[in-house]
Amino acid sequence: xxxxxxxxxxxxLLARFERPLVRYAVSIVGDLDAARDxxxxxxxxxxxxxxxxxxxxxxxxxxxxAPWLFTVCRNRALDVRRKQSRIIYMDQTxxxxxxxxxxxxxxxxxxxxxxxxxxLGELPENQREVIRLKFQNDLSYxxxxxxxxxxxxxxxxxxxxxxxxxxxxxxxxxxDEWPIRQTV
Amino acid sequence: xxxxDPKLTAYALDELDPAERAEIEQMLAANxxxxxxxxxxxxxxxxxxxxxxxxxxxxLNDEQRELVLSEKSGSVLxxxxxxxxxxxxxxxxxxxxxxxxxAAQPGRRFSRRRSGTGRVRWQLALSPQVRSLR
Numbered sequence: 001x002x003x004x005x006x007x008x009x010x011x012x013l014l015a016r017f018e019r020p021l022v023r024y025a026v027s028i029v030g031d032l033d034a035a036r037d038x039x040x041x042x043x044x045x046x047x048x049x050x051x052x053x054x055x056x057x058x059x060x061x062x063x064x065x066a067p068w069l070f071t072v073c074r075n076r077a078l079d080v081r082r083k084q085s086r087i088i089y090m091d092q093t094x095x096x097x098x099x100x101x102x103x104x105x106x107x108x109x110x111x112x113x114x115x116x117x118x119x120l121g122e123l124p125e126n127q128r129e130v131i132r133l134k135f136q137n138d139l140s141y142x143x144x145x146x147x148x149x150x151x152x153x154x155x156x157x158x159x160x161x162x163x164x165x166x167x168x169x170x171x172x173x174x175x176d177e178w179p180i181r182q183t184v
Numbered sequence: 185x186x187x188x189d190p191k192l193t194a195y196a197l198d199e200l201d202p203a204e205r206a207e208i209e210q211m212l213a214a215n216x217x218x219x220x221x222x223x224x225x226x227x228x229x230x231x232x233x234x235x236x237x238x239x240x241x242x243x244l245n246d247e248q249r250e251l252v253l254s255e256k257s258g259s260v261l262x263x264x265x266x267x268x269x270x271x272x273x274x275x276x277x278x279x280x281x282x283x284x285x286x287a288a289q290p291g292r293r294f295s296r297r298r299s300g301t302g303r304v305r306w307q308l309a310l311s312p313q314v315r316s317l318r
Contacts, residue, residue, distance in 0.1 A: 014249065019241035036244050043252040116235045136236040141199045160190035167228050
């Protein structure tokens with residue numbers, strides 16, 4: 001069931017979650033256009049479910065809607081991926097970052113992010129997903145459990161195992177391939 | 185104390201309830217190795233958070249955003265559900281057609297035929313994928 005929301009919450013939700021949801025959907029379907037379609041449909045479902053619900057909460061916090069949005073986005077993205085019958089992770093995200101620092105800093109940041117995403121890609125999909133939800137989208141264990149339909153204990157185990165493996169991969173990576181290692 | 189415990193990671197990430205937190209802190213008081221492990225986890229988590237949030241995050245296009253906002257205002261603009269999209273707009277089809285045409289180029293041949301009306305028709309030798317879409 002979609003959470004209740006005031007009628008004017010949608011612009012704030014778009015501003016807050018549009019890009020994170022597209023990025024999350026891309027990590028599942030591996031295609032930007034398909035990811036955008038998934039996110040468009042997620043927001044449309046939100047407006048349809050929310051507007052039909054009684055007792056809309058005035059002044060609802062956009063962050064309280066995050067688990068619902070990520071859950072619908074995930075389910076739809078998995079449907080799309082099943083239809084596509086292919087899993088492609090978005091390599092093109094590896095060569096760009098959202099920040100625009102100076103050229104030298106940008107190059108180092110891009111190399112670091114690219115290396116990190118490559119190492120992240122070596123983890124099993126369920127570990128990758130909880131790591132993205134936790135550290136990229138700031139969801140709690142409980143919220144991740146809601147999105148992934150796992151128990152909180154299971155989420156904690158996947159995050160613990162995934163972090164441990166990722167740390168080991170970083171420590172084993174050549175120093176010049178991943179500058180972040182120098183500070184970990 | 186077992187350092188390979190998901191509870192330690194949950195503690196480092198501030199995910200425990202007060203009772204569990206107090207229990208862990210009691211154990212940590214006498215275990216410097218476990219405290220160091222938690223600090224290491226926190227440090228790595230911060231770097232990870234910082235790096236992952238720098239990953240590019242594209243937005244919806246203008247048309248899609250307008251459509252979502254029009255849904256909010258009760259407009260009757262049709263939502264292009266994925267399953268209802270024409271087959272030629274579905275993900276992968278366009279690239280399959282393009283790839284097939286490119287693949288057909290080196291071996292391209294044209295056959296000249298006479299139709300029943302006497303007009304000349306040119307027929308491009310298409311790859312099997314493209315023929316299957318016709």
